Amino acid sequence: MTQHHVIADIDLGKLSKNVETLKQQVNGAALMAVVKANAYGHGLIQSAQAAKRGGADWLATALLSESIELRDAGVSGPILCWLNTPDDEFAQCVAKDIDLGVNSVETLNSISAAAKTVGKTARVHVKVDTGLGRNGVTLNDLPDLISALKSAQNQGNVNVVGVMSHFAYADEPSNSTIGEQISNFKIAVDALTDANFELAVKHLSNSAATLGLPHTYYNLVRPGVAIYGISPGPEVGEAPQHGLQPVMRLRAPIVLLKRVPAGTGVSYAHQYHTTTETTLALIPAGYADGIPRSASNKGPIQISGKRFKVAGRVCMDQFVVDIGDTEAKLGDYAVLFGDPADGEPGLNEWAQAADTINYEIVTRIGPRVHRNYLNG
Numbered sequence: 001m002t003q004h005h006v007i008a009d010i011d012l013g014k015l016s017k018n019v020e021t022l023k024q025q026v027n028g029a030a031l032m033a034v035v036k037a038n039a040y041g042h043g044l045i046q047s048a049q050a051a052k053r054g055g056a057d058w059l060a061t062a063l064l065s066e067s068i069e070l071r072d073a074g075v076s077g078p079i080l081c082w083l084n085t086p087d088d089e090f091a092q093c094v095a096k097d098i099d100l101g102v103n104s105v106e107t108l109n110s111i112s113a114a115a116k117t118v119g120k121t122a123r124v125h126v127k128v129d130t131g132l133g134r135n136g137v138t139l140n141d142l143p144d145l146i147s148a149l150k151s152a153q154n155q156g157n158v159n160v161v162g163v164m165s166h167f168a169y170a171d172e173p174s175n176s177t178i179g180e181q182i183s184n185f186k187i188a189v190d191a192l193t194d195a196n197f198e199l200a201v202k203h204l205s206n207s208a209a210t211l212g213l214p215h216t217y218y219n220l221v222r223p224g225v226a227i228y229g230i231s232p233g234p235e236v237g238e239a240p241q242h243g244l245q246p247v248m249r250l251r252a253p254i255v256l257l258k259r260v261p262a263g264t265g266v267s268y269a270h271q272y273h274t275t276t277e278t279t280l281a282l283i284p285a286g287y288a289d290g291i292p293r294s295a296s297n298k299g300p301i302q303i304s305g306k307r308f309k310v311a312g313r314v315c316m317d318q319f320v321v322d323i324g325d326t327e328a329k330l331g332d333y334a335v336l337f338g339d340p341a342d343g344e345p346g347l348n349e350w351a352q353a354a355d356t357i358n359y360e361i362v363t364r365i366g367p368r369v370h371r372n373y374l375n376g
């Protein structure tokens with residue numbers, strides 16, 4: 001075996017295709033591919049490049065370090081980074097032409113100071129809280145931020161190029177907060193326009209809105225999870241209904257097979273006992289790799305084309321599968337999730353087994369897992 005036991009096959013061709021498919025559905029709006037959190041576990045640089053090959057006009061990250069990593073890898077074109085704090089070191093970002101989300105006067109001051117040091121104008125997108133109640137400036141605090149933006153722009157330190165906000169309930173297309181957030185967004189857009197800022201981009205649509213709320217596209221959409229072929233939620237529909245294909249497939253080899261009698265306790269605290277004489281397969285993947293421990297006794301596994309479940313506890317580095325009398329040999333791969341269209345367990349089944357959402361499973365796939373890039 002190689003050093004890495006667990007393999008995530010990442011089909012970059014499918015990622016490009018998903019971006020292409022989404023772009024065809026957004027009535028001419030530009031597309032910003034969200035590649036935060038190591039591209040939702042898929043690998044930052046390779047995924048960003050694949051998204052661009054598929055026609056992504058922009059890239060976006062949460063953290064400055066992620067945007068800088070993109071630039072340092074030679075990725076060109078517009079990049080936005082939005083989870084910014086007053087303590088962040090913005091100088092490098094301004095120097096590397098990374099657009100910045102601004103959510104407060106304090107963050108703006110820090111960005112302005114950095115721009116001054118670098119001798120460049122920082123491009124900023126005003127991040128407004130239109131009702132999510134998380135990041136972003138409230139409509140109440142917006143006038144103060146606008147005054148500060150005006151003076152920073154007059155001094156040549158910043159250029160306000162965009163406005164953005166984020167939905168609380170985009171995955172429930174008929175939720176009443178959606179309309180309220182759209183009206184609040186309009187109030188923010190009008191206030192910024194009245195202050196004479198030329199807003200080149202206005203963006204509000206995450207994946208769920210991109211797939212289900214065409215009236216929220218403005219001139220730029222900002223999907224993350226959908227570009228990886230993952231549905232943002234059941235009400236929005238399954239990924240294949242939107243022509244999207246899962247990009248990641250997670251597999252690990254069988255490293256030990258043993259025949260055991262009925263009544264054998266399996267893994268820590270014997271949360272599983274064999275009911276007959278049977279074969280146990282050891283899979284070297286555990287919660288340190290991002291396999292949720294909460295999926296103990298539940299997580300679906302495919303071996304030799306047949307469906308099983310994790311037997312007993314998921315441990316730090318390994319778990320066991322009771323494969324009965326199924327034929328399998330050492331080195332055969334157990335598939336945790338892949339493409340349900342090919343009969344493999346789906347990511348959503350794992351999310352359900354672990355009582356979480358599909359986003360959490362992929363973003364937690366850890367650094368010990370080898371990303372095997374295909375069709376790059």
Ligand SMILES: *Cc1c(COP(=O)(O)O)cnc(C)c1O
Pocket residue numbers: 034036082165166205206207208222223224225226232
């Ligand atoms: C993560 C994030 C997105 C992308 O969300 P998805 O649901 O993955 O499409 C878009 N905008 C903001 C502000 C985010 O934090």
